[in-house]
Amino acid sequence: MSFKVTFIGAGSIGFTRGLLRDLLTVPEFGGIEVAFHDINARNLEMVTELCQRDIEANGLSIRIQATTDRRAALEGARYIFCTIRVGGLEAFSTDVNIPLRYGVDQCVGDTLCAGGIMYGQRGIPEMLNICRDIREMAEPNALLLNYANPMAMMTWACNQYGGVNTVGLCHGVQHGHRQIADAFGLKQEEVDIICAGINHQTWYVQIRHQGEDLTGKLLEAFESHPVFSRTEKVRIDMLRRFGYYSTESNGHLSEYVPWYRKRPDEIQEWIDMGSWINGETGGYLRVCTEGRSWFETDFPNWMNDPALEYKPEKRGHEHGTYIIEGLETGRVYRGHFNVVNNGIIANLPDDAVIEAPGYVDRNDIAMPTVGDLPLGCAAVCNVSISVQRLAVEAAVRGDDRLLRQAFMMDPLVGAVCNPKEIWQMVDEMLVAQEAWLPQYKEAIVSAKERLATGPLVPTRNYEGAARLRVKTVEEMRADRQAANKNAGESDKGEDREKVATPAD
Template structure:
C-alpha cells in the first residue's frame, strides 16, 4: 500500500453533504487508517459547497489534533495521483436531474425513484460514462489504488467499472450496515454476535439468514412484519402470508416490486403534498449547509442522519480499514459474481457477504437462495446489463430494450414514451445519445 508516512485518500464529490460523516470516520479510525492527505474533489458547479463542507472538514480535523492535511480541489487528477483509496459520492446532474428522474415516471403512472426503475436507469446513463472517464485517470495516475464506489446505482456502476476498466473497484451501500445496527438495537446485542446473509443485487437483496448469538431469528422477523426502512423509502406494510413464504427478509427497496400499487399511491400523494423526494432532500441539504457554514461547528451535526444515507461513510471507512490491515472480517459488498450465484453471468455485480482481505474481498458461498427470488434477480440483472451497454455505446435501441426489460415498466409503449421524454430531459448529460 502506501509508505509508513501515511495514506493519501481522494473523495470524488467532496462537496457532498455526506462528507462530514466520512471525515468523522477517518478521525475515529486514524490509528488503523493513518491518513496523511485527504483530498476533497468537486467540479466547478459544486465549488461553493466544496468550500463550505471543506472548511468544516478542516475544523473537525483541527479539533481532533491529528496530522491530516485536508486539501480542496477542482483538479481531480492532482487528487488522484498516487492515491491509496478513492471514494466516489457524486451526483451527475445534481438534485435537479434527480427531480426529473422521479417526476417524469410518476406522470406516466410508474414508480419514480432515483436508483430503481426508469429513474435509476437515467441516473446510470448519466453516471457510468463519467465514472469510466475517472477510471482512465486512475489507471494512469494511481493504478494500485482501490476505488470504493457509493455512487448510485452502485451495483450497475460497479459492474460497468469491473467490465470496462482495469481499476480495482468495490461497490457499497448503507442498507446492510443499517440493518445490522437495527438488529443490534432490537436484540440488545453487538455486531460480533450477529450474522446476516445477504443474497441478490444492490437495492434488490434478501436477507436469508439472521442469527443472533447462534439463534435463528428469521422466522420471528418475517412473522412480526416489523418495519425496517430508510428515510428515502416510504413505510408500507407487508402482506403476512406472502412474507412468511418468501424465505428471506426483503430489502425495503423490494417494496417497489412487491407493493407497486401502494408505493405508487404513496409517491403520488407525497408529490402533491411535498414535491418529489429530490425537492425534499434539497430542503434538507440547504438546512445542512447553513449549519456547515457556522464557523463554530467542528463536528458532524445530528441532522445529517435525516439525509437518507446514514451510515454509508461508516461502511466506507470500515472497508478501507479492512483492506489496509488485511482484517479478514465479513462485510456485505457489491463484487464480481464469479460462480457465487450460478444463474447469473460470472462478470455480473452482486451484493453478498465477503471476507475482506488485503488483496481484496472474497465472496462467500451463499447457503440459501430461495427459488422464488431468482426470477426477479435475473430480470433486473438483464435490465442492468442492457443499461450498462447503452451507457457505454449511446445506442437508443439497446436503451429501449433496457427500459422495456425493467419489471416496473408496464409495456413497450410506456417504455418508449418514458425513454424519449427522459433522454430529452437529460440531453445536456447524455451527448452519446444525441450525436
C-alpha cells in the same frame, strides 16, 4: 502509515464529512494524505472548510488538498471514494417528474425503475472517465470504493469497462440487520446474519441467535411489531410470499417490483407517511433538495457548531473505511460488498454485480461462495439484473434501443406503461437530460423531432399518490437539529421508524 485517499464528489457533505471522520478515527491513519475533488467549487470550498476545522479540532496536522482538477486529486491515490451524482438535483427531478406523467410513481428513483436507469445513463460515462484518470494518475492497482448510485450498474461498468478494481458499498444490510434484531427484542450483535443477492435486493437467507435459526419465525415477529407492521408493509408482504426478508426500505423495494405501486388507488395501502423512506412519492428528491438548501443557507452556523469527534464510539457503520483499515492494518473486517459475481451466488449470472458477505484483512477482500439463493429470491434478482445489463450496455454504447428495452423490462415501468408510452417517455427523458448525455447526441435529435411532430401519446399532470411539499428554509429553521441531520447524514433514512410531521 502514509498513503493517499481521494474523495470524488466531495461536495456531498453527508458522505464526505462522515467518511473522513471514520477514516481518521483509525489511530494509524493520523498522517495520511487526503484530497477532495468536486466540480462545484462553492460546495467543495464549504465542505473542505468544515472538514479541515474537524481535523484541526482533533489535533491532527493533515491538510486537505481540495481541487476542481480531478487528475490532480487522483495523483498518487491508493484509495478513491466516489459519491458523484451526475446532473445533481436538476437532473434528479426529471428522473421523478417525467415518469409521473406516465403514471410511474417512484419513491426514490436512483437504483432501478425509470429514474434509476436514467441515473445510470448519466453516471456511467463519467465513471468511466474517472476510471481512466485513476489508471493514469493513481497508484497501480488503486481501489475504487463506489457509493454512487445506481450502485450495481456503476460498479458493473467500472469493473467490465473501466479497468479499475471497484467495490460497491451500501448501508442497507446494516439497517435490516438492526430491524431483525429489534423485531426479536435482541441486540444487533446478538444476531448473526447471512445476506446475499443484489444491491437493494439482498436477502437475509440465514438469521441465527445462539445457534438457533430464526428465519422461519421472522414473519410473525414483523407482523406483531408495533412499528414495523405499519412502516414495512411491502417488505413484510415480500417476506410472506417469498420466505425471506429483503434489505431495502419499504419505499425503495416498492419501486423495484411490479406489484405495489402500479395502481394509484392502492399505493397508500402499502406505504407509511411517517418517514419519506417508507414510500412517499419523490421522497428522496424532497429530502435531498431540503438538505442542500439548508446546508447552503446555514453553513456559517455549522462552522460555529462543535466539531466532529474522531473517537471509536463516534465512528459510523459505512463499510468503506473499515475496508481500508483491514487492508492496511490487517485487522479482520466482515461486511457485505458489491462485487462481480463470478460464481459467488451460483444461480445469478457471473457477470452481474452481486452483494454478499466478505472478509477483509491485509491480504485482500475475500468473498466466500454463497451457493444458490432460494429460487424465488433469485427470480426477483434476475429480473433486475436483466434491466441492469441492458442499461449498462446502453450507457456505454449510447444505444437508445437498448435503453428503451431496459425501460420495457423494468418491472414497475412494464406494469404501468405500454410500449408506445415507454418509447415516448424515453424520448422526453433523453431531451430533458441532454446536457448530461453526450453519448445520445443523435438519438436526442430524433427524439426532439418526434416530440415536435407527433402524434403523441396523452400524458397527465400527476403529482403522485403520496407527495409532500418541499419545506422552505424558514420551515426547516424551526427544527435546526433535524435540518442539520438531514443535510449532514449520508443515510437520509436513518430514522425511518420515527414519526415525522408532513410538510402540509
